[in-house]
Amino acid sequence: MKHIDSSEILAMEKFYRINLVNSLGGYKSLHLLGTAGEDGITNLCLVSSVFHLGANPPLIGLVMRPQREHNDTLRNIRLTGKYTLNNVLPDWYEQGHQTSAGYPSGVSEFDKCGFKKLYFPGFKAPFVQQSTVRVGLELREVIDMELNATTILIGEVAHILLEEQVVTSDGTINHVEAGTMTVAGLDSYFSPEFVGRLSYAKPGVKPQQLNQQ
Amino acid sequence: MKHIDSSEILAMEKFYRINLVNSLGGYKSLHLLGTAGEDGITNLCLVSSVFHLGANPPLIGLVMRPQREHNDTLRNIRLTGKYTLNNVLPDWYEQGHQTSAGYPSGVSEFDKCGFKKLYFPGFKAPFVQQSTVRVGLELREVIDMELNATTILIGEVAHILLEEQVVTSDGTINHVEAGTMTVAGLDSYFSPEFVGRLSYAKPGVKPQQLNQQ
Numbered sequence: 001m002k003h004i005d006s007s008e009i010l011a012m013e014k015f016y017r018i019n020l021v022n023s024l025g026g027y028k029s030l031h032l033l034g035t036a037g038e039d040g041i042t043n044l045c046l047v048s049s050v051f052h053l054g055a056n057p058p059l060i061g062l063v064m065r066p067q068r069e070h071n072d073t074l075r076n077i078r079l080t081g082k083y084t085l086n087n088v089l090p091d092w093y094e095q096g097h098q099t100s101a102g103y104p105s106g107v108s109e110f111d112k113c114g115f116k117k118l119y120f121p122g123f124k125a126p127f128v129q130q131s132t133v134r135v136g137l138e139l140r141e142v143i144d145m146e147l148n149a150t151t152i153l154i155g156e157v158a159h160i161l162l163e164e165q166v167v168t169s170d171g172t173i174n175h176v177e178a179g180t181m182t183v184a185g186l187d188s189y190f191s192p193e194f195v196g197r198l199s200y201a202k203p204g205v206k207p208q209q210l211n212q213q
Numbered sequence: 214m215k216h217i218d219s220s221e222i223l224a225m226e227k228f229y230r231i232n233l234v235n236s237l238g239g240y241k242s243l244h245l246l247g248t249a250g251e252d253g254i255t256n257l258c259l260v261s262s263v264f265h266l267g268a269n270p271p272l273i274g275l276v277m278r279p280q281r282e283h284n285d286t287l288r289n290i291r292l293t294g295k296y297t298l299n300n301v302l303p304d305w306y307e308q309g310h311q312t313s314a315g316y317p318s319g320v321s322e323f324d325k326c327g328f329k330k331l332y333f334p335g336f337k338a339p340f341v342q343q344s345t346v347r348v349g350l351e352l353r354e355v356i357d358m359e360l361n362a363t364t365i366l367i368g369e370v371a372h373i374l375l376e377e378q379v380v381t382s383d384g385t386i387n388h389v390e391a392g393t394m395t396v397a398g399l400d401s402y403f404s405p406e407f408v409g410r411l412s413y414a415k416p417g418v419k420p421q422q423l424n425q426q
Contacts, residue, residue: 026393097414198400
């Protein structure tokens with residue numbers, strides 16, 4: 001067994017540390033984050049830091065890296081309060097990856113990387129047409145982290161746009177059917193295979209396999 | 214295409230809403246969270262809300278549900294400032310799921326669910342012996358969310374304990390080799406299959422496949 005302590009982590013070569021720490025937590029949620037500025041210019045970027053905060057009200061959190069000049073996404077969200085999260089599929093995940101390139105401010109990754117915009121009436125931020133599970137969020141809270149200058153955004157689900165067949169009878173989304181991918185570390189992409197679905201856990205009762213995803 | 218708006222979400226039957234909103238974001242990081250109280254009594258629970266906050270310093274966030282009487286985990290973390298995250302493997306994920314049962318305060322899920330404790334000298338919180346990637350964290354920040362009474366914990370990586378062969382030459386952890394699972398929604402478990410690893414994205418350059426996980 002290998003042991004690595006905090007002083008060794010801090011002394012690591014920069015990219016080794018980035019790769020190690022980014023991949024420590026295992027598989028991460030993977031989304032294309034869509035926004036538009038007040039001028040209507042759109043922006044699309046890949047994020048892997050989405051987390052579930054609660055179901056009632058329906059809240060989703062995500063981390064944005066420290067603001068940089070060409071980072072239109074955070075500025076758009078602060079200005080408009082609207083953004084979308086769209087799942088990533090195997091047929092075009094390379095195009096999704098390409099949205100993480102450092103395009104200049106004002107250039108839309110929708111156009112540069114081959115994504116079609118989908119708008120819902122009255123909602124300013126664009127969804128990704130090619131996705132199968134799309135969530136439109138309204139900004140509820142911004143947490144500026146003094147620890148490392150990142151920003152945690154908390155949004156409330158305003159719209160869900162998805163393919164009919166991906167929602168199962170109890171509300172759970174079947175992400176195998178939806179084709180949703182996941183990511184580990186910075187750049188390794190995966191398609192999960194279903195292993196099992198388990199009954200609600202109770203003390204002293206062995207969990208049962210449920211016969212559905 | 215199906216559209217669901219926020220008023221429909223809020224009007225849903227409770228468990229349908231919980232299933233839908235929990236599964237909206239796709240695959241989530243899956244961990245067993247280990248703690249110990251001042252009295253040394255241990256606690257273990259399943260969490261699916263871990264997110265990467267930053268690599269320098271190495272920071273990991275996670276969401277804890279609203280405090281309840283029998284929830285020893287959050288109390289232990291607030292008291293000791295130490296906790297561990299341990300990956301979940303297919304051979305024993307049903308035991309992992311069972312830690313989410315409502316055992317009374319003072320009862321250790323390590324013992325009830327068949328997990329072996331692994332201690333690192335000087336670090337109070339127990340790791341899970343059966344895991345292959347284990348992270349010991351020191352609490353850095355507690356964010357109490359007024360929006361829904363959850364708590365976001367930010368911890369700094371103090372120790373990493375993992376199997377030697379799961380770390381690749383550039384620092385990235387190979388989670389297929391490690392056997393790490395992922396979860397969608399409340400209770401659906403998956404084992405990801407590698408699809409591809411892509412080169413650092415640059416404007417105007419097509420991402421290349423890297424020949425490694």
